[in-house]
Amino acid sequence: xxxxxxxxxxxxxxxxxxxxxxxxxxxxxxxxxxxxxxxxxxxxxxxxxxxxxxxxxxxxxxxxxxxxxxxxxxxxxxxxxxxxxxxxxxxxxxxxxxxxxxxxxxxxxxxxxxxxxxxxxxxxxxxxxxxxxxxxxxxxxxxxxxxxxxxxxxxxxxxxxxxxxxxxxxxxxxxxxxxxxxxxxxxxxxxxxxxxxxx
Numbered sequence: 380x381x382x383x384x385x386x387x388x389x390x391x392x393x394x395x396x397x398x399x400x401x402x403x404x405x406x407x408x409x410x411x412x413x414x415x416x417x418x419x420x421x422x423x424x425x426x427x428x429x430x431x432x433x434x435x436x437x438x439x440x441x442x443x444x445x446x447x448x449x450x451x452x453x454x455x456x457x458x459x460x461x462x463x464x465x466x467x468x469x470x471x472x473x474x475x476x477x478x479x480x481x482x483x484x485x486x487x488x489x490x491x492x493x494x495x496x497x498x499x500x501x502x503x504x505x506x507x508x509x510x511x512x513x514x515x516x517x518x519x520x521x522x523x524x525x526x527x528x529x530x531x532x533x534x535x536x537x538x539x540x541x542x543x544x545x546x547x548x549x550x551x552x553x554x555x556x557x558x559x560x561x562x563x564x565x566x567x568x569x570x571x572x573x574x575x576x577x578x
Contacts, residue, residue: 384454385425412449416442419449429522430455435462435486440469443486448473451488458521459486460514483513485521493523497551501526502540502567504533504557511578512556519554534562540570547571554578 391397410422420431433446443466447457451474459466467479467486474488499519503512509530516526527550532540540563547553547570556578557563564577 412453414445414449417446419446419453421450421453421455424455430457432518433457433459435459435466435484438466440465444469444473447477447486447488451490454491456490456493456521457486457488458518460484460518462486480513480517482510483515483517484510485514485517487517487521489521493521496522496524498549499524499526500529500547500550500553502529502532502553502555502563504535504559504563505531508556508558511558512554515554515556515578532563533557534560534566537566540566544570552576 388397388402392399392402410420412419412421424430430450433443433450435443438446440463443459443462447459447470450457457470457474457477459470462479462484464479464481467477470477470486470488476490477486477488479486496519499516501512501516501519503509512528512530516528520526527546529540529543529546532543534540547567550571550573552574553567553571554576555564555567558578561577564575568575
């Protein structure tokens, strides 16, 4: 539940448009819901501005689907990271509109648009870095960022990065994934005056 949704709920009660018992029913799972194997944090969006993200690794497809269903029932969008195709199939049983991005291993269910954020650049040194880069790009897009992807721009061929200077100038944040040599974040940091997240 977002702060705006909570305010609207309380205002509806104050105007006698919504019975108190109905409001209590909508708030009954705050702050969390006990699923037996997980505590779903339903008021995280009120506290931090974004709903809980589900870390899929180590969970069964049924557990991921149950958590996703609880989040959706509370009105939250759903992001599952480190997800598998089996998890995506299970989530589609509770949310047919769930999308699965296999390279980034992400499941998303977006029922209400996120607030618009700035432009996030996700740069990766080589093809081996694509799974992590796509996880970052998909997560940033889920939260409302415009995402610009620059792939295979590692320092072994510096000209490939330098050809994107105009694109780099548009970014508010750069997430730089360079698993083998680890030099790309430093090079990008020397070219831009924005935060650079090195992975």
